Amino acid sequence: MSFLLLQSPTLWDFKYLITGVLRVFRTAIAVAFTAIVLATVALAFASIRSTDSVVGPRIFGKNVLVVRSGSMNGTFPVGSAVVINPISPSGMKSLRVGTIVSFKSAANPDILITHRIMETIARGGGRVVFRTKGDSNTLADQTFLDPSQVVGTYSYAIPHGGHVLVAIQSGRLLAALVIAFIFASISLMFTNRAFASSDQWEIL
Incomplete structure (x- = not known):
């Protein structure tokens, strides 16, 4: 045994x-x-872009934006890191109502604004402009958005990721x-x- x-x-x-x-x-x-x-x-x-509502680096060809204002709180809160896909001239045709876009301010091209397209307005010669608005704003933006001002479309957001980037x-x-x-x-x-x-x- x-x-x-x-x-x-x-x-x-x-x-x-x-x-x-x-x-x-x-x-x-x-x-x-x-x-x-x-x-x-x-x-x-990484190269830095100073903006009114956002500020962030450009990494791997994408704009990483840090949300500075609460105009889009319904979609991403202040302090989020928002990834924006660059858009080509041919990609402008895909812009439609509901698309969130980042665009240069008409008053200051160095300022980027990220708002949602609310309306497409036809102009003469087949040209179109957009009416935009922040999800948390009561009123739409005062000036129409020309497609040439658009720098990219919203991809996704990382809550509080912007605070990390700033740090x-x-x-x-x-x-x-x-x-x-x-x-x-x-x-x-x-x-x-x-x-x-x-x-x-x-x-x-």
């Missing part, structure tokens, strides 16, 4: 297990920190990440030293 002998884990086994976990954790922190720093640098050096571009997020990484590294260093000291006492 044979018996299966089970041995309870010792304190030494637990130390090796925890040490291994700490090493994996430290490696994961280093990899994550490196990735975040690279992404932060990429965003920081990255201002350098506050990177500073916070560096401080967090330093504290995490110091904590892991002291933990490893504590385990090393206890191992030496066990051997003695």
Whole structure:
């Protein structure tokens, strides 16, 4: 008759297990920190467009806009990051009532506005203009939108993502990440030293 002998884990086994976990954790922190720093640098050096309602970088050919006003609160709140698909001249024909577009302000071309098309108005010679309005606004925009002013169409929004972009571009997020990484590294260093000291006492 044979018996299966089970041995309870010792304190030494637990130390090796925890040490291994700490090493994996430290490696994961280093990899994550490196990735975040690279992404932060990429965003920081992305070209910036200053606008009235939004401000954001141009990344991978798309405009990433940070919502600054509440005119579109029904669709995306203030502080959201909104991704805008650039539109070509041929794509202007696809614009219709209900489409959310980002366009240059008639008063200041450096200002981008993101509103919804509410009406298509035919003009002479087959030309059309649009009436736009913010979802949360009571009244429509005062001036008609010419298709030549449109720079892109709304794709999707990331709630609160705009706050992150602003923090990255201002350098506050990177500073916070560096401080967090330093504290995490110091904590892991002291933990490893504590385990090393206890191992030496066990051997003695």
